[in-house]
Structures are given as C-alpha cells and as structure tokens.
Amino acid sequence: MSSLNRVNESNMKASFLVILAVVTILAPFATANAQTPSGAQNGKKVFEKLGCSRCHGSAGEGMPQTGNGPPKIAATHLSLREFVGSVRDPKGQMPPFGAKQVSDAELSDVYAFLQSIASQPKLELPSSANSDNGKRFYTSFGCYECHGLEGQGSAQTGGARLGPPQIPFSGFAAYARQPTGQMPPYTSKAISDAQLADIYAFLRSLPRASPAKEIPLLNQ
Amino acid sequence: MGPRRKNPVSRRDFLKNAAAGAAVLAAAPAATAKPATLERDTPAIPASPDVEHRPPPAVEILTAERTGSDFMVDVIKSLDIEYVCANPGSSFRGLHESIINYGGNRRPEFITCCHEESSVAMAHGYAKIEGKPLLVMAHGTVGLQHAGMAVYNAYCDRVPIVIIGGNIIDATKRISAVEWAHSVQDAAAPLRDYVKWDDLPISLPHFAESTVRAYKIAMTPPMMPVLLIVDGELQENPTPNDAALQIPKLSSTGPPQGDSGSVAEAARLLVAAENPVLIAGRAARTPAGMIYLMELAEALQIPVIDQMDRMNFPTRHPLNQTERAGELIAGADVILGLEVNDFWGAVHSFRDQMERTSRLVARPDAKSITISAASLFFKSNYQNFQRYPEVDVDIAADAEATLPSLTEAVKRQLNASRKSALADRRVRLAAAHDKALQRARDAAAYAWDACPISTARLAAELWAQIKEEDWSLVSNVALMSRWPVRLWAFENYYHFIGGAGGYGIGYGAPAAAGAALANRKHGRISVNIQCDGDLMYGPGVLWTAAHHRIPLLTIMHNNRGYHQELMQVQIMANRHSRGIDRATIGTTISDPPINYAKLAQSMGVYGDGPISDPKDLGPAIARAIQVVKRGEPALVDVLTQPR
Numbered sequence: 011m012s013s014l015n016r017v018n019e020s021n022m023k024a025s026f027l028v029i030l031a032v033v034t035i036l037a038p039f040a041t042a043n044a045q046t047p048s049g050a051q052n053g054k055k056v057f058e059k060l061g062c063s064r065c066h067g068s069a070g071e072g073m074p075q076t077g078n079g080p081p082k083i084a085a086t087h088l089s090l091r092e093f094v095g096s097v098r099d100p101k102g103q104m105p106p107f108g109a110k111q112v113s114d115a116e117l118s119d120v121y122a123f124l125q126s127i128a129s130q131p132k133l134e135l136p137s138s139a140n141s142d143n144g145k146r147f148y149t150s151f152g153c154y155e156c157h158g159l160e161g162q163g164s165a166q167t168g169g170a171r172l173g174p175p176q177i178p179f180s181g182f183a184a185y186a187r188q189p190t191g192q193m194p195p196y197t198s199k200a201i202s203d204a205q206l207a208d209i210y211a212f213l214r215s216l217p218r219a220s221p222a223k224e225i226p227l228l229n230q
Numbered sequence: 231m232g233p234r235r236k237n238p239v240s241r242r243d244f245l246k247n248a249a250a251g252a253a254v255l256a257a258a259p260a261a262t263a264k265p266a267t268l269e270r271d272t273p274a275i276p277a278s279p280d281v282e283h284r285p286p287p288a289v290e291i292l293t294a295e296r297t298g299s300d301f302m303v304d305v306i307k308s309l310d311i312e313y314v315c316a317n318p319g320s321s322f323r324g325l326h327e328s329i330i331n332y333g334g335n336r337r338p339e340f341i342t343c344c345h346e347e348s349s350v351a352m353a354h355g356y357a358k359i360e361g362k363p364l365l366v367m368a369h370g371t372v373g374l375q376h377a378g379m380a381v382y383n384a385y386c387d388r389v390p391i392v393i394i395g396g397n398i399i400d401a402t403k404r405i406s407a408v409e410w411a412h413s414v415q416d417a418a419a420p421l422r423d424y425v426k427w428d429d430l431p432i433s434l435p436h437f438a439e440s441t442v443r444a445y446k447i448a449m450t451p452p453m454m455p456v457l458l459i460v461d462g463e464l465q466e467n468p469t470p471n472d473a474a475l476q477i478p479k480l481s482s483t484g485p486p487q488g489d490s491g492s493v494a495e496a497a498r499l500l501v502a503a504e505n506p507v508l509i510a511g512r513a514a515r516t517p518a519g520m521i522y523l524m525e526l527a528e529a530l531q532i533p534v535i536d537q538m539d540r541m542n543f544p545t546r547h548p549l550n551q552t553e554r555a556g557e558l559i560a561g562a563d564v565i566l567g568l569e570v571n572d573f574w575g576a577v578h579s580f581r582d583q584m585e586r587t588s589r590l591v592a593r594p595d596a597k598s599i600t601i602s603a604a605s606l607f608f609k610s611n612y613q614n615f616q617r618y619p620e621v622d623v624d625i626a627a628d629a630e631a632t633l634p635s636l637t638e639a640v641k642r643q644l645n646a647s648r649k650s651a652l653a654d655r656r657v658r659l660a661a662a663h664d665k666a667l668q669r670a671r672d673a674a675a676y677a678w679d680a681c682p683i684s685t686a687r688l689a690a691e692l693w694a695q696i697k698e699e700d701w702s703l704v705s706n707v708a709l710m711s712r713w714p715v716r717l718w719a720f721e722n723y724y725h726f727i728g729g730a731g732g733y734g735i736g737y738g739a740p741a742a743a744g745a746a747l748a749n750r751k752h753g754r755i756s757v758n759i760q761c762d763g764d765l766m767y768g769p770g771v772l773w774t775a776a777h778h779r780i781p782l783l784t785i786m787h788n789n790r791g792y793h794q795e796l797m798q799v800q801i802m803a804n805r806h807s808r809g810i811d812r813a814t815i816g817t818t819i820s821d822p823p824i825n826y827a828k829l830a831q832s833m834g835v836y837g838d839g840p841i842s843d844p845k846d847l848g849p850a851i852a853r854a855i856q857v858v859k860r861g862e863p864a865l866v867d868v869l870t871q872p873r
Contacts (some may be wrong), residue, residue, distance in 0.1 A: 148809040149610040153802040155793065155872055162676035162684060165711040165798065171676060192582060194804035201810065219678060222671035227690040228717070229671070230697065 053123030056116045060107065064185050067178035068134075070124045079176050081222065084127035093121050135179040136207050144212030147205050151196070161213050170190055173216040182210055266817040286602045294468035295426075299324035302465065303333040305438045308444050311365045311392070313356070313747065314338040314347035316726055317376075319369035320413055321396025324465030326367070335847040338365055341747070344770025346373045350380035350455075350769070352399060353391040355704060355744030355845050358540075358727035363390040364744070369398035370417030370459055378421060379734045384455045385424040386614045387539070387731020388512060388604070390448035391455040392441070393425070398462045430461075431664040432508035434475055437464065442478045450483040451515065451603040484834055488601055488625040490633035496566070496599045496623050497639035500530055503564035505596075507551075509535045509576050510542035511602075513568035515630045517723035520544075522633035523568070529640045531652040532566070533558050538707070538715060539571060541726040546667075546719045549658035553670060553716065560591050567600040567621075568629040573645050574617040584805060590846050599623040601632050614681035614732065620756045645756040670716040682869040683844045685787065688759070689713035691844070692785060695851045696757060701725070704745035705738055705758045708795070710787055711873050714759070724754065735792075736767030739784075743775045746863075755783060755858055762788040762819065762826070769829055776834035782866040783858045784830075785851065788840065789872045790820040796872075811858050830865035839867030 047121030057063055057070075058195075066072050080103075086093060094117050097107050112120075118172075150155060153172070157163055161173025168191070175182060183206045186196045196206075222228040277463055286830050302325055306314075314329060316322075330340055343349040346368045353364035368377050374395045384391050398404045398413045418428035427447045431437040438462065444456040469475070488496075500506050508527060514520045523543055527534050533551035535558065536543045543550055551558055559565065559577060567573045576590040592598075598621045605626035608615060625632065644652070674686035691711065697718070706729040707714045727745050730737035738760055746756035765786070796817035803810045823840075830837030836857040838850050847868060854864035 113349075132506055152796075152803075152810060152813055155797050155800055155813075156683070158677055158680075158686075158871050158873065159682070160677035160680050160871075162680070162686075162871070163673065164685075165716070166708060166873045167711075171673065173676070194801040195583075196804060196810070197807045199807040200804060217677035219672070222668070222675045225678065227687075227694055228674055230690075230693060 038065075049119045049122040050126045051123075052116070053119035053121065056112065057120050057123055058184075060112055061190055062120065064181040065104070065177050066181065068180035068184060069127050071178050071180065073176065073178050073195060076174075076176065080104070080178075084124050085129040086121075086124055090121050093117070134183075135210055136204070138204070139207035139211035141208065141211040141215040144208035144210065144215075147201070148209050148212055151201055151205075151209075153209065156193070160216055173213040174218055175210060175213050179207065179210050182206070239415070249410065268319050285662070296438075297324060297328070297465065298467055298469055299328035299465040300332045301368050301434050301469055302437055302441075302460070303328045305477050306338060306365060307333060309348045309392075309442070309480060311338045311363065313341050313358075314365040314367060315341045315343050315352045315744070316367040317343045317349060317373065318345055319367070319373050319396055319412075320369075320409070320774070321369050321373075321398060322367045322394065322460065322464050323396075323467065324462065325394065325396070325460065327596040328465075334381045341774065343740075343774055345768045346376035346772065347736055348743075348771045349382040350377045350384060350391060350393070350776075351737045351740035352744030352747065354380065354384045354387065354389050354730075354737070355727060355741030355746075356748045357384075357391065357744075358741070359702070359704075359724055359745045362786070363392045366391060366393045366690075368393065368395055369412055369413050370395035371412045374421055374457075375415065379732075379736065380740070381421055381425045381455050381457075382612070383730045383732040383734045383737050385426075386733070388452045388454060388730070389731070390453040392444055393421075393455055393457045395457060395459045396462055396465075397459050400463060403463055408823060418457050423456075423609055424451050425457045426452075426607070428457040428459070430459045432464070434460070434464065434469065434473065435462045438475065438477050442480050445480060446483055451485045452607050452630070453515075454469070458676060476583045485628035485631040486603060486606060487531045487635065488627040489505060490635070492623055492625045493632065493636050494600075494639050496625065497636060497643055499564050499597050499599060499623070500532065500566060501640055501643045503562075505558075505562050506530065506532050506534045506537060506564040506566065507562040508566045508568065509537065509555075509559075509570050509573075510540075510549065511537045511570035512539045512728070513539050513629045513633075514542045515628070519630035519633070520557050521721050522630060522637065526633055526640065529637050529644070531656040531659065535559070536715075537570065537576075538726060539569075539728045539731075541720060541723050541728070542568075542744045544719070544720075544721045545715050548656065548663045551659060551663060551666070553666035554662060555702045560593070562592060562596050565592060565596055565598045567598065567602070568633075569602045569604070569667035570600065570661075571604075572616040573600055573619040573621065577619075580802070582805075597622045600711055601625040601627055601629040601636075633639070637772065664754060667716075674713065677871065679844060680871060681842050681844070682789070682871055683842065683847060684871045685710035685753065685873060686713045686717070687844050688785070688787065688847065688868060688870060689717050691847045692757065692759070692851055693718045695855055696755060696783075699755045699855070700753060702749050702754045702756050703727070703759070704742040704749070704756045704782070705760060706730070707759070709761055709873065710759060710870075724752075735761075735764050738764035740768060740771045740774075742784070743771050743780055743782060743863075746780045747778070750781060750861075755855065756781065758782055758784045759787050760784045762786060762790060762824065766819065766824070769833075772830055772863065773833035780863055781858045781861050782863040783851075783854055784835075784863065785854075786826050786839070786865065788824075788867055788869040789870050790823060791818040791872070793817075793872045817857070826865060826867035830863075830867075836862065837862040837867070838865070840869050841866065842869040 045224045065080040066083050072082035073079030074082050094114060097117055100106055156167035156169030163169050163171030186206055191193055349366045353366050368374050388466050395417050397417045398409055404410045404413055422428060427444060429440040431440045432777045440458055444458055477710050513523055527549045534543045534549050535555045536552045554780060570576055578588050579591050580588045600621050678682040680685055701724050702724045703714060749756045782841035796813055799813040799817055804812050827837030827839045838854060841847055841850050854866050857864035
C-alpha cells in the first residue's frame with residue numbers, strides 16, 4: 011500500500027528548507043578543529059567541511075566560465091579582510107556564513123589554503139567525458155528522479171538545479187560522493203569517477219534557460 | 231417532528247405473521263408497491279420444514295407503508311445534507327430505498343460510487359469547498375473496510391463526514407451465508423481509532439438523537455468524521471402507528487476561542503517582535519478565516535508562510551512569503567503557528583541518512599506561539615499528532631475563531647511609532663515577495679520545452695487557460711513542486727482545497743470529484759491535476775463524474791510511476807551501493823503504458839492525449855474546458871517530468 015510517509019514529508023519540508031540547508035546543515039562542523047596543524051592544512055579541511063568546495067570547487071577554481079556562478083577564489087586578489095567580509099556578507103547568491111558557523115581564525119586558515127593554490131588551478135573534468143553516455147547514466151542511476159530529466163531541480167524533492175551546472179566538476183563529484191544534506195550518497199562502488207564526469211558533461215551540454223521575462227506564460 | 235403516517239399493521243403483529251410465512255420470502259425483493267395481500271397458492275419456492283408444520287396465516291403481510299428507514303430519511307433531511315455517496319449494499323437497502331423514493335432523491339441525492347473509498351473521499355473533497363458534511367453509506371463490514379483509508383485521511387485532515395454503516399445485529403435474522411459474513415459484533419471497531427465519535431442506535435428515537443449529535447460533533451472544531459452503525463432490521467421494520475418519533479433540534483456548537491490572557495500575551499510578543507513570522511496550516515476553516523488572517527497579517531505586517539493545508543492566504547499578497555520559509559523561520563524571534571499540523575517539523579530539519587538526525591533550525595531563543603484546536607482532541611494509536619513541540623504560548627482553541635480577538639489585542643497594543651516601523655517592514659517584505667516570485671519564474675524557465683513536459687510548464691499552460699474563468703483547484707500541488715501556488719494568483723477560499731491529510735494515496739481523484747460536485751451549483755470550473763498512481767487506486771470515480779454530470783477538468787500529471795516510492799527505493803539502493811539502476815522495479819507503471827484518455831472515454835468521460843509536446847498542451851486544455859463548460863467531466867492525459 012503506497013502512501014506518502016515520513017521521508018516524503020521531510021522531503022517536502024526540505025523544499026521549504028533548501029535555502030536554509032545550504033547554510034545550516036554544515037554548521038555543526040564549524041568548531042571542530044581546536045588544535046590547528048598548519049594554517050593552510052586546517053584551512054583545506056574547513057573549506058571542505060563548510061561546503062565552500064561544493065560551490066567553489068575543491069581547488070577554489072570556481073565557475074569563471076558562467077556569468078554569475080561562484081568565482082575563482084584560489085589565489086584570490088582579495089585581502090584577508092575583504093575575504094572575510096565577502097564570506098560574512100556575500101553580494102548575491104552565496105549564503106552568508108556567520109561567526110557561529112566559522113570563526114575569523116578559521117577563515118584566515120581557509121584564506122591561507124586558497125592562497126597556497128597555484129594561480130591557475132586546472133579544471134578537473136577529464137577530456138574523455140562523454141555527454142551521450144552521461145545522459146544515459148543520468149537517467150539509469152536515478153539522478154533525474156530528484157533533479158528532473160533536464161536537471162531543472164524540484165522544490166518538492168529538494169534536488170538542486172544541476173543543468174547546466176552552477177558548480178565546478180570537483181565540487182559536483184565530491185557532493186555526489188559525500189552529500190551533507192538529504193541526497194543519497196553515490197559511492198565509487200556504485201558509480202565511477204568517469205561516469206560522474208560523463209554526467210557532468212551531459213549537464214554541461216544543456217542550454218541555459220531563456221530569461222523568464224521573455225516567456226509570456228511566465229509573466230501572467 | 232417527523233411526519234407520521236398511518237400504518238396498516240403494528241410491528242408486533244407484523245413480526246408474528248412474518249415469522250410464520252416469511253422465513254424464505256424475506257430474501258425476495260421486498261420493496262414492491264403491491265398491497266399487503268400477496269397470497270401463495272402454489273408455492274414457487276419450496277417451503278421450509280418449519281413452515282410446513284404450522285398452519286398458514288390467513289393473510290400474510292408482506293408490505294408496509296412506512297418503515298424505520300423513512301423516519302431516518304426525515305432525520306437526515308433535517309440536517310440539510312445535499313448528497314449521499316455510496317456504493318450499494320444490502321445492509322442499508324432499506325435506507326437506500328427510502329432516500330430515493332420516500333425522500334424523492336433530493337437533499338440528499340444519491341451519488342453512485344464505485345468504491346467506498348471513493349464515497350468517503352468525495353465527501354472529503356465536498357466538505358473542503360462547502361464546509362459541511364455529506365452522508366456516506368457503506369456495509370458495516372466489507373464497505374467500512376474499503377472506506378477505512380479515506381476515513382483516516384479525513385480524520386487527519388479534520389474534515390466532517392457523517393458515515394452510516396449497515397449491519398444485521400440479530401444473529402437469528404441473518405438471511406444467508408453472505409449476510410453472516412457481512413455481519414459484525416462491533417462494526418465501528420476498525421474505524422474507532424480515527425473517527426471522532428461512533429454509536430450504535432438500537433431504536434428510532436435513539437437513531438434520531440445520535441444522528442443529530444453525530445452531525446454536531448463532526449462540525450465542532452476540530453472537525454472529523456463520525457460513524458453510526460444502523461441495524462438492517464431497524465431500517466426495514468414498519469414504524470408503529472403510535473411511535474412518538476421526534477427529531478431533536480440541531481444547534482451548532484460555538485468553536486473554542488483562545489482565552490483572553492493567552493491571547494493578550496501572544497499579542498504582546500508579536501507586537502514587540504522584530505522578525506516575527508506566521509505559519510498557517512489549517513488556519514482558515516471558512517472564507518472568513520482568510521479575511522481574519524489577512525487582517526492580522528496587515529495589522530502586524532508579519533510575513534506569512536502558507537503550508538496550504540487549507541486556502542489560508544492569497545499567493546500574490548505582498549506578505550505571502552512562503553517561498554522564503556527557510557530563511558524567515560531561521561531568523562525569526564517570534565513564530566506564530568496557526569493550526570499547524572507539525573509545528574515541530576516546521577522549526578526543525580530532519581536528515582534521512584544512515585543515521586536519522588534532526589536539528590532545530592529556528593533560533594534557540596525564538597519565542598513560539600501556537601493556536602490549534604488539535605490540542606483539544608487526542609487519540610493514542612495512530613500517530614498523526616506528530617512530534618511534541620516545545621512552545622511558549624500554547625493556545626488550545628480554534629485559530630479562525632480566535633483570530634479576530636488576537637487582531638484586536640494587537641491593534642490595542644500598537645502605538646504610532648511601532649506602526650511606522652511596521653510600515654517599513656512591509657516595504658521590505660513586499661520587495662522580497664516580488665523577488666521570490668521572479669526567482670520562481672526564472673526557475674520555471676528551466677526544462678521549459680522538455681518532453682515529457684515539465685511540471686512548471688504544465689502549471690503555466692493551465693493558468694493561461696483558466697485565469698479568466700471562475701476556477702477552483704481541487705487537487706494538491708505538493709507532488710508537482712508546488713508550481714501552481716508559486717505561479718498562480720490564488721485569491722478566494724475556493725481556489726484551493728489542500729491535501730489528503732493522512733497522505734493516503736487514492737484520495738486525489740475522488741476528492742476532486744467531490745469538490746467539483748460542491749462547486750457545480752456555483753458555476754465554477756473545477757481543475758484537478760491528477761497523479762497517475764493515485765487515479766489507478768479507484769478510476770471508477772471517472773464514471774461517477776460522468777454519470778452525475780460533474781463538471782471537472784482533470785489534467786493528468788502522468789509521470790508513469792509511484793515516484794515518491796521510486797525515490798525511497800533509490801535511497802536504499804544508494805545506501806547499500808548496489809543496483810542503483812534498479813529502483814524502478816516495483817515503483818513504475820510504464821510497461822505497458824496506461825492510456826488515460828481511453829480509460830476516461832471508456833467511462834463516458836471526454837478524454838484527450840497522451841500529450842508529450844508542450845506546444846500541444848494549451849490547445850488541448852482549451853478544448854477540454856469547452857466540455858467542462860457544457861457541464862461534463864473531461865480528462866487530458868499529459869506525460870510529465872517526475873516532479
């Protein structure tokens with residue numbers, strides 16, 4: 011007998027909480043690192059645990075190729091003060107991170123880590139990535155169930171919009187392996203790095219939507 | 231007072247005579263209009279041994295002018311119930327016949343249902359629009375068991391329905407093996423956990439009193455279904471001449487209102503709050519509830535998050551901030567919950583991973599206020615009462631009835647400087663509302679031309695066709711990413727009916743038909759966005775809609791699966807890192823694909839589709855609306871994205 015059960019309810023709630031989840035699900039980790047090894051090393055850990063790497067990529071490479079995606083923050087031109095300011099009070103899409111979630115000291119470690127990365131971190135999407143295969147895997151491995159057949163996302167499942175990607179491949183793949191929210195994990199046993207790359211290539215092949223302002227049915 | 235009719239024979243005489251000759255004949259159709267003089271010279275049916283040993287009665291009385299069931303109809307009519315939904319059953323044949331003949335099949339009019347779950351869900355949908363119950367009849371055994379899931383939905387959703395279950399209580403009067411199988415000692419037992427009240431009247435005066443009482447109980451917040459078990463003999467036996475049968479007067483019970491101390495305290499917290507937020511669940515019980523809620527929201531300039539278990543708040547109102555629920559709840563200093571089904575869940579997030587964990591998402595220092603009639607009624611077994619919420623001011627009262635006094639208390643406490651601060655807040659919120667609407671529209675543009683059709687496109691195409699009509703959305707929106715409420719302008723109470731309550735699938739199609747039945751006399755176009763899996767529970771309701779000429783536009787959200795469950799199985803496969811491409815087994819209904827247009831046509835409903843190209847959708851909807859405007863149901867099958 012089929013019925014919407016507990017998980018579905020929490021999924022529905024997730025739809026209310028998507029925005030929030032980005033900010034808060036990561037919070038408990040914030041104070042984890044009491045004894046700092048070296049600044050940059052600790053910074054890398056904080057960077058990953060707080061989910062900065064999801065949007066900005068594991069090497070802070072960002073998505074410079076898309077207009078308003080997460081910028082490259084490796085080897086940033088920003089001063090430490092400007093850097094901390096951008097994290098506490100972001101300009102646009104980025105969720106703010108308050109002092110409760112991450113301390114100034116931790117952010118300075120993150121800054122040290124990002125400054126230690128070469129000024130041109132390379133994108134990690136292998137050139138062999140195949141979007142036709144990716145389209146198949148995207149469907150057969152169930153990504154479409156929560157993210158829609160064209161990666162459009164859903165307010166009900168809480169699945170983020172994936173197509174075309176708003177985050178770099180390194181963050182994309184890392185999230186699929188070890189999600190911090192509701193998404194079920196896809197381990198390397200279940201899906202290979204190459205297959206994830208194919209999926210990313212498929213999502214990258216999708217067109218950007220026309221602006222809603224140009225679609226009459228979306229202005230009624 | 232019910233009308234009294236003269237009766238040719240007293241009950242005692244009737245029984246005496248009947249005992250002699252009718253042991254076998256009782257099974258034969260009893261409702262002939264012939265006079266009571268049917269004599270049998272050549273027995274068509276062999277007489278039972280018992281009959282052979284007794285002298286035959288002079289004249290066997292086989293008919294009666296008036297029976298208990300006629301009086302029962304008088305009682306039902308006194309409650310002004312518009313329809314009775316039922317799948318026919320012998321244990322209430324007396325009542326059935328009295329309704330259509332003695333009662334003239336008017337108020338109540340018999341609605342032929344193809345399943346008891348349909349009967350109850352139709353009454354559920356009707357009550358959501360009309361604010362009052364229908365009558366449902368069912369066998370006390372096989373019928374009520376079929377009805378159970380739908381009754382549970384109505385119970386969770388706090389919807390009034392009056393249910394009558396037939397039964398044959400006297401073991402020596404059960405006609406056949408079938409009737410034995412359809413008789414039960416305590417017929418209400420299986421449903422007792424999820425009806426508000428049940429009774430077993432053993433006389434007609436008892437029936438009258440219990441039926442009026444049942445109606446009153448169902449209609450007192452928190453509203454719920456009620457159940458009467460009515461014996462077949464009580465229905466079918468003649469009414470004695472001298473029976474002093476009286477119908478008690480129905481009076482409505484005033485809904486419970488919040489106590490003045492708590493209301494003043496709630497007002498104080500809300501007026502002083504810098505970032506308050508209001509969460510509405512089943513806040514508006516009636517159209518007035520929506521108005522009261524707007525009055526409170528505007529007095530406080532408080533952002534409203536509408537969970538839409540009812541139509542609470544206009545979607546385009548600048549204070550409607552539903553799309554910003556997460557950030558508003560996280561930042562709120564005072565949270566007001568009005569008839570919120572799961573207040574704990576509104577302020578926590580739950581993470582469904584290997585270890586199930588939850589976290590408070592509201593500020594730990596946030597003050598919370600709840601007003602809910604649910605606090606006045608608890609049962610133990612079924613757990614729909616949700617997790618225990620820690621609340622600062624908990625008002626056990628009906629929210630709608632309490633709102634006017636809360637608004638008054640708020641207004642009394644507002645001084646000029648506070649008012650101007652609130653006016654600033656409104657400006658900020660109005661801007662945020664517009665931004666959120668734009669964000670929703672931008673998101674809707676993704677997969678715009680997709681095949682199967684995106685749920686956003688479906689919603690937008692449908693809106694274009696109905697927005698100039700007097701429309702009513704008679705289905706839920708959760709399973710299509712809530713696009714209608716994100717994109718359409720919902721303004722009137724009847725624009726939306728909320729969800730099932732108990733999340734029991736199979737509710738959608740019949741509830742839509744019931745709501746459309748209520749909408750019919752108002753000339754509204756009822757629109758049902760129908761999930762395929764839900765329709766397959768009881769597609770017979772399409773026939774009911776055709777038979778009773780219920781104008782209902784059904785747009786299939788046909789994603790060819792039990793998609794919620796598909797995701798559940800996917801989650802399990804991922805957790806085990808195995809067979810992540812096999813979650814479709816047991817969760818999809820794609821092979822063979824179901825042709826819903828043909829299904830509809832087979833039951834006399836206009837059917838079009840399947841439509842998979844978004845360009846074809848608008849014209850198909852327009853054609854179907856023409857059918858609905860003629861007063862008939864129509865269905866358009868649309869192949870859709872999962873969510």
